[in-house]
Amino acid sequence: MEWFNILKKDNKSYIIREHLHWEKTNMYYLVGEEYNLLIDSGTGITRLKEVLKHIDDKEIRVVSTHVHWDHIGNHCEFDNIYVHEREFEWIKNGIPLPTEVIKNNLYRGVDSKYINHDYKKFKSESANIIKQGYEFNLGNRNIEVIDIPGHSPGHIALLDREKRDIYVGDTLYQGRLFCNYESTDPLEYYKSIEKLYNMRHLYDNIMCGHYKALLDKTYIIDAMTLMENIKHSKNLHHGSGVHIYKNLEIIM
Ligand SMILES: [Zn+2]
Ligand SMILES: [Zn+2]
16 A cells, blocks of 8 residues: 555645554645645655655645654655744754654554655754745745644644635644643644634635544634633643543643
8 A cells, every 4th residue: 555645635736645654644735836835744754755746746845834753754855945933943953852752653553664764853954934924926826824833832824815725734633632742832722723713714624734634614613612611611721631622632
């Protein structure tokens, strides 16, 4: 079986799923007239660039929804990387986690036939810095950067107004959401969900970093209710445990 499961969402947008990995990480490949934008590069267990070139071989630029190991694994294959200013240090110096911890997570349950290189932490001094308001102009196609910190300090969403898609990385998906690491921030997370909720007239499809790639926008309404419940019960802080509403679940 192929490591990547590729789905064509529309004539210019592809969903790339690591469907054989326990984390079910999703990446997205947006085709423009001048260049293509890759949203995240996955775990890096299997190399990605050649696979993308077969879909469309224009220049590729890579944007990180956030700098966690499971979303930057193939960054080393590309020259043109974009990262939020609040996570530039993690790209410059490498993620502040021991390599062994990352490897234990990365290779859990993975058939060794898919692993064809040694894991090395990605580092780059030449990444381009972005933040709220930055726009990628792919040629007849614009993708906007929206700051949504909380799961990580420089987490972003990417909005495609034309296709009515919003790419939200690890801020919203169907599975346990994480706001319990030291570098997460429950109050920022709340504000980011509220921000996405207030923008919901601009999109129909929520494109997620893990598990089911495309959720309809009722999920942002449910996420808002979940966060409101947490706030009203005075649990909007680290150590308050797991909170559940309908199909959503978050650990703080
Ligand atoms: Zn993450
Ligand atoms: Zn993730």
